[in-house]
Amino acid sequence: MSRHDRLPGVILAGGQATRMGGGDKCLRRVAGKRLIDMVIDRLAPQCAPIAINANGDPSRWAEFDLPVLADSLPDHPGPLAGVLVGLDWAAGLGARAIVTVAADTPFFPRDLAARLKRAAAASGLALAASRDEHGRLWRHPTFGLWPVALREDLRTSLQGGLRKIVAWTERHGAGLAEFDSVPFDPFFNINTPEDIARAEELIA
Ligand SMILES: Nc1nc2c(ncn2[C@@H]2O[C@H](COP(=O)(O)OP(=O)(O)OP(=O)(O)O)[C@@H](O)[C@H]2O)c(=O)[nH]1
Numbered sequence: 001m002s003r004h005d006r007l008p009g010v011i012l013a014g015g016q017a018t019r020m021g022g023g024d025k026c027l028r029r030v031a032g033k034r035l036i037d038m039v040i041d042r043l044a045p046q047c048a049p050i051a052i053n054a055n056g057d058p059s060r061w062a063e064f065d066l067p068v069l070a071d072s073l074p075d076h077p078g079p080l081a082g083v084l085v086g087l088d089w090a091a092g093l094g095a096r097a098i099v100t101v102a103a104d105t106p107f108f109p110r111d112l113a114a115r116l117k118r119a120a121a122a123s124g125l126a127l128a129a130s131r132d133e134h135g136r137l138w139r140h141p142t143f144g145l146w147p148v149a150l151r152e153d154l155r156t157s158l159q160g161g162l163r164k165i166v167a168w169t170e171r172h173g174a175g176l177a178e179f180d181s182v183p184f185d186p187f188f189n190i191n192t193p194e195d196i197a198r199a200e201e202l203i204a
C-alpha cells in the first residue's frame with residue numbers, strides 16, 4: 001500500500017484495565033516488549049498518521065511522539081468514545097475515515113486496514129471478525145473502519161446513552177472482514193496476567 005492510500009489509525013487505549021488491576025494495560029510487557037510497541041509496529045505500515053486514544057495525564061505517552069486524544073465524553077463510556085474522538089481528529093485532517101485497533105491485542109493482522117477497506121458496506125463501516133474452534137464467527141468491534149461522515153450520528157447516539165458498538169454498527173450496516181484463526185486467533189487480547197503468560201506461549 002502506498003503512503004498515499006493509508007488512512008489515519010487510532011489506537012484505543014482509553015479503558016480502565018480493571019481485570020489487570022488498573023493502570024495502562026498496554027504498557028505491560030509480553031516477552032520483554034511492551035504491548036503498545038507491538039501494536040505500533042503492526043499499525044505503522046498500515047495507517048498514517050497514528051494517534052493514541054487515552055485518558056488521564058497525556059505526558060505518559062510523550063516518548064511515542066504521537067497525538068494523544070482523550071475521550072470527549074465523561075465517565076468512560078466505552079470504546080465508541082475513542083472512535084468518536086478519533087473521527088473528530090480525522091475530520092480536522094481532512095480524512096474520510098479511520099481504522100481503529102485495541103491497544104491490548106498484540107497479534108492483529110498485518111493486512112487489517114486493507115481488508116477492512118475491501119469489506120466496507122455502503123455506510124463505509126467495516127468490522128474485523130474471526131472464527132473460534134467451533135467455527136462460530138465473532139466480531140471484534142474495536143477493530144474497525146469508521147467513516148468521518150457518521151461522526152455526528154455517533155456523537156448524538158453516545159450522548160443519548162448508546163454504549164454497545166455493534167448496536168450502532170448494525171443500525172448503519174457494516175461489512176465484515178473475516179480473518180483466519182489458524183494457527184491462533186490474531187485478535188487474542190490481553191485482559192489478565194494469565195493472558196500475558198498465554199501471549200508469551202504463543203510467541204514461543
Ligand atoms: N476511549 C475509550 N476506550 C475504552 C473505554 N473502555 C474500554 N476502552 C478500550 O476498548 C478496548 C477493549 O476494552 P476492554 O478490555 O473491554 O476494557 P479495558 O478497560 O481495557 O479492561 P477491563 O476494565 O478489564 O474490562 C481497549 O482497547 C480499551 O482501551 C473507554 O471508556 N474509552
